[in-house]
Amino acid sequence: MSGTELYNTLYLATLFGGLFILAKIVRAQWTIYKVNMSFVVYKPLYALSHIPTIGPKGLLSSYYGGYQFIRHAREMIQEGYTKYHGRAFKVRMPDQWVVVVTGPDMINDLRKASDDHMGFEEAVKDTIQTDYTLGKAIRLNNYHLDVVRTTLTRNIAARFSDVRDEIINAFSDEIPVSTEWTAFPALPTVMKVVCRTTNRLFVGVPLCREPDYVRLNIEFTIDVFKAARIINLFPDLLKPVAGNLLTPLATAVGRALRHLAPIIEDRLEKEEQYGRDWPGRPNDLISWLLDENPQGELRTVRDLTMRILNINMAAIHTTSMAYTNVLYHLAIQPEEVITALREEVQSVTDELGWNKVAMGHLRRMDSFMKEAARHMGTGAMTVDRMVLKDFTFSDGTTLPAGTRVTVPGSALHHDERYYENPQEFRPFRFSDMRANEGESIKHQMITPNSEYFFFGHGRHSCPGRFFAVNELKTLVAHTLLTYDVKLEGDRKEIPEPFWFSRAVTPNRTAKVLFRKRKV
Structure with missing residues (x-):
């Protein structure tokens, strides 16, 4: 259409x-x-x-x-x-x-x-x-959000090596390294990489690499927002009719059960046989949900599957758009900016290795990511x-x-009261601000405040932002050390984002060219 x-x-x-x-x-x-x-x-x-x-x-x-x-x-x-x-x-x-x-x-x-x-x-x-x-069950009892806010966040460090391993493998499959410039559709390719990486933490291998499972989670994310936009065109009186006609839930859950039901059933059986801490129990989202599950009618394969789909939707949507925006901005930067970012990544990882602590030291990268989100990645409301x-x-x-x-x-x-020359993309705007005394925490991407709303504000700020930012840093770091990137036709302007109503997404058709990094 x-x-x-x-x-x-x-x-x-x-x-x-x-x-x-x-x-x-x-x-x-x-x-x-x-x-x-x-x-x-x-x-x-x-x-x-x-x-x-x-x-x-x-x-x-x-x-x-x-x-x-x-x-x-x-x-x-x-x-x-x-x-x-x-x-x-x-x-x-x-x-x-x-x-x-x-x-x-x-x-x-x-x-x-x-x-x-x-x-x-x-x-x-x-x-x-x-x-x-x-x-409706997701709304009436959203214990899964506490799992994301607490247990998932606590396990970022413990599972970091798995996340990085999947990033390496996903890039290798989706964007093979070549000495020749090769074009890839940015957003669709990024969503595959992000879905695999996220689900390495959520459900592990081999399911995180299963093509139908990856497609399911990407499509469900899109279908939910598409259905919600159309349902909201109708008055309250007609929303139940429109909602029941347009809901993507039944189809998505049925499809997800084919992948997740055997895994969840096996976990429930082992837990019943050997107790909560049975030997070899995976440290993943399924186990964390079972640990916090309120029992009763919510402790079913279908309900757990719905929650995994729900968490995937939030994780894939936010990180894919944020990374695509970063990628578009990286592709048009002068060489000195790319060099500064690469030197930071190389220096930090040489000293500290590839881990969560090292990601916390990437101040310039954090600034670049936050500036891309500020510049192009935040909706009207x-x-x-x-x-x-x-x-x-x-x-x-x-x-x-x-x-x-x-x-x-x-x-x-984009208010000049808060940001000098707000229409201009300044890659190190926030790392420079963090250099001021007492400002090192306030200007991190992960920290919402009254001038920055990418992750919301107050008590209900995005519960998964800690994982999202660490995942995003690892994605960008791998990109910088592995590839050179540019836009088609050597363009030097960000591809026009797509606005629909209050929401903005990165350009959905633009391609980014990759080649093996020239050292």
Whole structure:
């Protein structure tokens, strides 16, 4: 389907959804907000009238604003950020209004708000439509996130050699070393490498190298976000219908069970026979999930399979896009930048070896990766929350329960108040900042703060960011020491990223040329 056909299809779906919402308005003149997954709070239509609007705000024209948002979300958010910095403004998405808060005070208010007032999980449910795309059980009990946040993070050092081994093998298979320049489609190739590397930690060999299992996890990631975007074009009344028609879950779980069921069943049998710490028990995601599993109905092969798919989705999506952005930026850098990065990697690994500690010493690389994420890798909106109880910000702005709230990620990352010459890519911007006294931790890629939102902010920052950054550093280090890279036609500009609604992905068709590094 061409881009024009896609937009026309989405436009018709938006209008169709709008007619159903209009019917509800005419009948009742009240909007029902879902709070804590039940209809408990009623708010009049004018509840957000005190918040400035970007785009059409009329009863009917606002639905056209929802269509505009699909195509021009970044520009609309930037307009609001420029006009109302330090205040809140609202924009119309296809299915609802969202309030965007700006300025350090309001963002800090959002960060400090309790989960009782500003719901993270409720916002994720609304954005990704988790009940249909990932399964209701995942939302009702998300113990797997604690496994990622704690157990996985603790095991990065212990499993580092396995991760690096898989990077070497995956690159060898997907991007064979050649003395001639050879073109590879960047994002699709990167996703295969990242999927294999990630699953070396999650499920081990040989499954991490199984082509159908790799394709499954890549396709599931894409299918989830595609389905969520379309479901969100419909009003609440029709989302169950659209969700059940569009869900990728049943097909994906059935396919995943063919690969994972024998492994999980074997683990459960051995645990029942020999106890939790049976000899030879693998130190991988399956074991970690079993250790933290709350037992009962969640201790099933199907439920565990769904959680592995869910964790894969988050891990592959974030790291693949981040690495592709880094790759595009590496491909256009002057020789002195590449030399500085290579010398850092060589020096650190010669002294400390290839391990987690060594990756922590790659300050210039960390800066390069963070700058690529800031420059091209952050969507128009981030840090989503759902207001669960009426909330008043420090400037007196009150938002009613049921309101979606977010932060303007890309606009903030290109604000000269925080970043000098923000439109310019400066590879060592953050390593230079870390050289200042007391600033060595604040400016790491792994550390979210009020000026940097690639991994979110506050209590609900991405739980897997520690593994993601270490994996990313290892991927980039291997690339630098193994290959020379450049863009097709010796281009010196980053391939145009793809924007759809609020989300941005690296260019999906651009190719990068690789050859064996000339020493």
